[in-house]
Amino acid sequence: MTGPNQTPDATGEVADAVKGNWVDRSAPAWSRPYLRLSRADRPIGTWLLLLPCWWGLLLSMLHDGRAHWHDLWIFAGCGIGAFLMRGAGCTWNDITDRHIDGSVSRTASRPIPSGQVSVMQALAWLVAQALVAFCILLTFNMAAIILGIISLAPVCIYPFAKRFTWWPQIFLGLAFNWGALLAWTAHSGRLEWPAVVLYVAGIAWTLFYDTVYAQQDAEDDALIGVKSTARLFAERTPVWLQRFLIGAVSLMAIAVIGAAVGGSALAVLVALIGPWAFGWHMFWQLRQFDMQDDPTLLRLFRSNRDAGLLPLPFFAAALFV
Numbered sequence: 001m002t003g004p005n006q007t008p009d010a011t012g013e014v015a016d017a018v019k020g021n022w023v024d025r026s027a028p029a030w031s032r033p034y035l036r037l038s039r040a041d042r043p044i045g046t047w048l049l050l051l052p053c054w055w056g057l058l059l060s061m062l063h064d065g066r067a068h069w070h071d072l073w074i075f076a077g078c079g080i081g082a083f084l085m086r087g088a089g090c091t092w093n094d095i096t097d098r099h100i101d102g103s104v105s106r107t108a109s110r111p112i113p114s115g116q117v118s119v120m121q122a123l124a125w126l127v128a129q130a131l132v133a134f135c136i137l138l139t140f141n142m143a144a145i146i147l148g149i150i151s152l153a154p155v156c157i158y159p160f161a162k163r164f165t166w167w168p169q170i171f172l173g174l175a176f177n178w179g180a181l182l183a184w185t186a187h188s189g190r191l192e193w194p195a196v197v198l199y200v201a202g203i204a205w206t207l208f209y210d211t212v213y214a215q216q217d218a219e220d221d222a223l224i225g226v227k228s229t230a231r232l233f234a235e236r237t238p239v240w241l242q243r244f245l246i247g248a249v250s251l252m253a254i255a256v257i258g259a260a261v262g263g264s265a266l267a268v269l270v271a272l273i274g275p276w277a278f279g280w281h282m283f284w285q286l287r288q289f290d291m292q293d294d295p296t297l298l299r300l301f302r303s304n305r306d307a308g309l310l311p312l313p314f315f316a317a318a319l320f321v
Contacts, residue, residue, distance in 0.1 A: 059198060060185075143190060169229050274314035277314065
């Protein structure tokens with residue numbers, strides 16, 4: 001097992017990064033440790049943070065039947081902000097977990113435990129990313145700005161959750177799906193109940209995909225005393241994944257109905273195809289699930305980008321029905 005002060009790979013590449021990613025291939029050498037701190041070599045996290053934002057924006061537009069040019073900026077701003085805040089959150093996570101990461105085979109190659117970046121350098125990088133993201137947030141309405149500031153609470157707490165609860169994935173879900181609330185409010189100017197239901201649907205989805213992801217570390221986590229739903233559920237993991245699937249799909253469907261109420265029946269039906277398609281992708285993942293096969297677990301986790309994208313064309317199409 002690699003120690004915290006050893007470099008596992010002479011190139012500095014991170015063990016679970018996408019092979020041949022643009023950071024390892026094309027980024028300037030000086031920037032690579034910082035981009036790896038931000039997980040720019042592993043884009044799935046940015047997608048998982050961004051997609052609830054786009055769900056919330058489209059359903060908010062469906063709810064009030066209005067679309068304006070500023071929505072294009074909300075759409076793009078959420079993309080940029082998701083990249084930056086995912087990077088800042090991952091940097092914070094790596095700072096707080098630097099001693100744990102050095103004891104886990106999959107994470108020992110990360111920039112801080114492998115010695116590529118100091119803690120002070122990582123802190124400076126965190127602040128830089130957060131400040132740029134805050135500038136983007138300031139272009140939204142006041143209600144969205146307040147929500148964005150509140151979102152820092154679950155982001156700060158999440159890295160410590162696995163030390164005091166068997167359900168750290170709930171705290172990840174609270175942080176990663178906040179965009180559903182923020183983007184809804186950025187469009188409408190107020191937070192409404194369908195956005196909250198959509199947020200909870202996203203948390204159920206996070207419990208699903210991050211339990212799959214955490215299975216890769218279950219043995220190492222047991223050795224060092226780190227808690228996770230993967231360890232908690234053990235052999236009953238498939239049963240719990242099925243429950244999270246049903247919860248995520250059902251809650252998303254309720255959010256869609258709440259958002260589309262007052263519109264045409266056809267618009268509701270079109271929008272409801274979104275959670276249906278989303279659920280079928282999660283069901284496909286469940287059929288492929290093998291808790292002993294790490295490459296398959298990583299592949300299934302990454303496939304949640306596609307699961308989260310599936311509702312979007314149906315939400316968008318419902319706007320024009």
